[in-house]
Amino acid sequence: MLDGELLDVLSTEGKAGGGYCTSLPDYEVPFIFANFNGTQEDVEVVTHEAGHAFAGYLNRKRVPLSSCWPSMEACEVHSMSMEFFAWPWAEGFFGEDTRKFYYSHLSGALTFIPYGTMVDHFQHIIYEQPDLTPAQRHGVWKELMGIYMPWMRLDGEIPFYSEGEHWQLKHHIYSSPFYYIDYCLAQTVSLEFWAMIQKDLPDAWRHYMAYASQGGSATFTDLLKNAGLKSPFEESCLREVCQAAREWLANFDLTGIA
Ligand SMILES: [Zn+2]
Incomplete structure (x- = not known):
């Protein structure tokens, strides 16, 4: 993702707040957006969105495309759990x-x-x-x-x-x-x-x-x-x-x- 510039997480002037992950199906890759502010939340956001990205990447070949992601609560399990799996890197x-x-x-x-x-x-x-x-x-x-x-x-x-x-x-x-x-x-x-x-x-x-x-x-x-x-x-x-x-x-x- 770093090589493909698929992490847009650093703060720039006028950039919107918040964080999200989406996928670019034509390229079969995930994309992460965040707006780091130098707090603990930066780490929580990036590990959270990485969970979404990982699940999206695992399922990038799924047909039909609409079955790549499950429903919202199920998607948030990918991300909120990944925050805990990332503890060894804290x-x-x-x-x-x-x-x-x-x-x-x-x-x-x-x-x-x-x-x-x-x-x-x-x-x-x-x-x-x-x-x-x-x-x-x-x-x-x-x-x-x-x-x-x-x-x-x-x-x-x-x-x-x-x-x-x-x-x-x-x-x-x-x-x-x-x-x-x-x-x-x-x-x-x-x-x-x-x-x-x-x-x-x-x-x-x-x-x-x-x-x-x-x-x-x-x-x-x-x-x-x-x-x-x-x-x-x-x-x-x-x-x-x-x-x-x-x-x-x-x-x-x-x-x-x-
Ligand atoms: Zn999420």
Whole structure:
């Protein structure tokens, strides 16, 4: 991808924010776009998009072309799990802060699930009640914050946050209604991969390849089943993956980090 200039990730003046991966079918190659800003997120974005790129490349010969990628939640498993498979390379990015990154990345993955669910819940309410005023919408967000993210302080001095206005940062709410819950489903599966990686990396990779090499040839739940993975729709799944991650975080040596 570097040789083919298929990674456009460095910041240039006027460049749009965000990150994405797409494929250029005529050339059978993936393409990654990002806008690095010198933060931990750069690494998360590029390893995330690399997961999409890898899955796209694995399935580049698939006919018809529309079956190259599965549905959105299934695609996000490729990427969110790749973020965890990339941990062995974190040291090259973070040096002495590597352990800090591990802690931040895993805890962020866990807390993302209630946050992402809140984004979905919020959309249900505002799309059902299109006549809500801007102030009422902020009120809904603020109320949901209390339910899904009770650890967040809402008494700050910046109204954008304290008054529940910052849902407007989520372009998905405007541009891709109801997409967000897909990230929550995928994050749950990626945490399943994370737990497998801790136990047996080669085995985890075999499951990943079994999953990703199917492209879009089956539905989300069948792709998971065929690769020996639990569905996030099973009640025990979320409990188990959270348990494993929580234990790891609870036993994490925070010396020199906190
Ligand atoms: Zn993605």
